[in-house]
Amino acid sequence: MGIELDHILLRLGQFQLTADLQFASATTTALIGASGSGKSTILAAIAGFIELQSGSIRLDGKDMQNVPPGQRPVTMLFQDYNLFPHLSVAQNVGLGLKPSLRLNKDELGLVKDALARVDLAGLGNRLPAQLSGGQAGRVALARALLRKRPVLLLDEPFAALGPAQRSEMLDLVSQVQVEKSLTVLLVTHLPEDAARIASFASVVANGTVTKPVATAQLFADPPPALRDYLG
Amino acid sequence: MKSTLLSAAVLGIFAGAGTAQDRPELVVYTYDSFVSEWGPGPIIEPLFEATCDCDLKLVPAGDGAAVLSRLQLEGQHSDADVVLGLDTSISGSALASGLFTAHGIALPELNLPVDWNDPIFIPFDWGYFAFVYDTTRLSHPPTSFTDLRNVPDSFKIIIEDPRSSTPGLGLLLWIKQVFGDDADQVWADIAPNILTVTAGWSEAYGLFLQGEADMVLSYTTSPAYHLIAEYDDSKAAAAFVEGHYMQVETAAILKSSDQPELARQFLEFVLSDDFQAAIPTTNWMYPVRIPVSGLPSGFDTMIVPTKSLLFSNGDAANVRDEALAEWIAALAR
């Protein structure tokens, strides 16, 4: 599912951000930029948490104006608070199928499969507080799998993890992306993360977003804004 | 108005089954303590119902002043047929409200120290205001306002606020009647002795019983309660040589009553022996007719003032506002 940002303008107090570009269907694109540059703002706009000042966002050609967040073909993983602390792991995943959590046998099977897919088989009854950071990320990912939304937005959900765990998670995302042909946008401030799984990358700086180019090419010949950031 | 609809909806739950009776209903508004378990209400209600073949509904609406303001709020639409318990200090404003009609009853001889020939209000009990003290703590109480004006500042009394309580208003009129234009000077003199001014009689009397003050403004008959009900003779009322102001509690028929005949019958009942005999040990006041059985023993030990003071309805209403302004000015200093 392609993502089109058609001359969008976002305004939050003093801060302004414009973008006019497309992310191709079934690709992974990294959004790179300094903290405060507006990377997360772009994701929030696509997910429907912020209103546009002007322009439009189209997913698969469809205008998202007036489509509430829950009904957009989008799943978003946040920096934190991805899981409800009072619900078990299985329930947290189950929310992806039915918010009412009245799951039938087949659906319970799907939850189990999803947990197995992220290597958490058998941990369904635990509470989030009993999980490590990496495991919590996997639970959120398992839920994303069940939701079957074609767009996956990652707002640095693995930022708190160590390098090894982070790589592991990114690889898992990458596998899932290929399997389900997802369009993934990954917000990161780490060039190595971008290089690891994203075929394309955009730079967010100076209130605007550059058009995505192949990641390898971007790092080989960084534009001035990225050069400043990389130092 | 939504709240009204809501309340109407919830009405059934709270109010229980409605009353649909064939017998006529006589609605009597009165003050709270009249209908309490210890008041005259529970005694007189069946007695009257036995004679009238009607349903007597005694409705408490707060204290005497609250009863009146409630009647004024309801105006012509009031369900009330009779009001029981307006005293002489507020019957002036009651009269002015124009809500009441003449009782048309030829009054029998009354056990009242003053003449009574009011065409609208029928008295049903009375008493004297007085300062009550504890004999175990105070052997020589003041015997006059002159005494009271000269006691040391450490001698404390509790009075009620005339704006919210009938004894409070009674004291105001008492001092006004005795001292006239010098009333403000009297208030200024006793101001240092006033420990506090309470909203109602209950608060004042409660504080006094707890030992907060040497004397409390109450009734000459208050000690009778302690004597008869608690076998405690330690409370006494201080007799003042200037005389004591009276409280006369009255009953009256509302103009808007849909049962005027029944209402009149009730007022006659109020003067009957059945009703009057219930008064002394429930209201702890003097009945307006001595019961056939006489006053309960104990009442004879109460002080009898040498002089009974009472403004007429009209005079009370006239001096009230002026006296109140004096009182506020003297005590706010």
Add this chain to the structure above:
Amino acid sequence: MDRRFGTLIMASNRALVVLGWTALALITSVSFGSVLAVAFVGDWNHGFPIGALSSLRFTLLQAGISAVICVVLAVPLSRALACRSFVGRRSLVTLLGVPFLLPALVAVLGLLSIFGRSGPVSGALVYFGFQPLNIYGLPGILLVHFFFNLPLVTRLILQGWSDIPSEQFRLAAQLDMRGANFFWSLEWPMLRRVLPGAFLLVFLLCTTSFAVVLTMGGGPKATTLELAIFQALRFDFDLSAAAQLAFLQVLVCGFSVLAVALVQGKSAFGTTLGSFHNRSDGDGTWRLIADCVTIIAASAFLFLPIISILFTGLPALISGLPNSVWLATFRSLLVALTSSVLTVFFSLVIAQMLNTRQDLKTRFAEIASYLPLAISPFVMGTGLFIMINPFADPFALALVVTVIVNTCLCIPLALRGLIPAFAKARQRYGRLALSLDLHGWTAFRVAFWPEIKQPVRFSAAITAALSMGDLGVIALFATPDGGTLPLLMQRLLASYQMDAAAGVAALLLILSFGLFWFIDRGVRIGH
């Protein structure tokens, strides 16, 4: 980043938002409508009531000083409670709720049994050759208001203390921050956030205080607006004067709410038992002694009068109370629980509505939600009477009216706890819930309930307990066999039945606190 999302789209369920506005409109129209009703019926020939300005001055004076004293002295107490751990701490914090729940007259009598002229304090003074304590006048009013509201403010600040993340305390320990440094960088920002709201709450509660001011005030120099209103309603039967005074009261309260809203960003209300912080700055011996003295002194001040109430009432309670007590108890419980359920329902609906947007309209709505606290209960009662009378028999509706008034008065209190809790839940899980397409009941159950259930429980508990003890307006409406416990107590007192009244007071105390404990804490054990 989150702070910059000024135009977050959060309104996922229009019906609920509409319901919220309706609920708010309902409580403001009951409160304000009652004043209008009184004004409407009043005869406007008398002009502006004389003495209104001097009663306004005294009202502001006593409420202002009461609030300042409460707030200032609650700081050391809550601080001591926040950083000391001892056996029974949790129970002590819960018990702190008791004074707030007492009917005014019961509290006054309880306090006087300790600090009155024949109480032990005066006794000791006289023994050593001093004058007995005379607390009547402004000091008496302040003492009783302090007794009532200290616990409330303490809980509020305690909440503030437990909201400071423990990382900050660790950071401070690492940086070896002490004394003034520690105070200004950690505690002051929290106090700045919490104290204005606490001040406002006490100020509003004291503004409409009636029986306390009258009993302790010592005479007409202590005339408040509330007393002036009472006088206008009862003594002069001048409804227009009562309405004007009530408007004045609303105006004053409205201004103070606005002023505080400007000083402070968000409101907070104590809802938890306050988690225990192992703080590094509490190590000094002097601090330890000071904290112990604070806790013991405060406990003695708060609990001695309560114990005295219990002891005075116990004989009558044991030897048996009149039968009417038990029916009145049942009625009181019914009123308390109904008020509690309604309060929680309306507050929830309003809080979630206020939670959906943060524009000017919503800020205004939040301020309006304080309004019922500014309305004199006498005016509210009279106004409701005027409104109901043409349609139904006010006698029959006595309990319903009591429930309505209790609910209106308790919603502002409940909202102070629910609004921040909803905000916290939204901040954490709002987007997740939205992106998972959770809405309506499911969103409430999954995303919000776990964050708000504690404040909900506290609101329910405090409403139930307050409604047990609230004499409120029922006196104007009560029927011969329709009284609640506080009204019965009043009637007992008026019939010389001092012992039985003391028994009822003790029963009321036990029931109020029992309800409070059971709803706020007891239920939790079941989970």
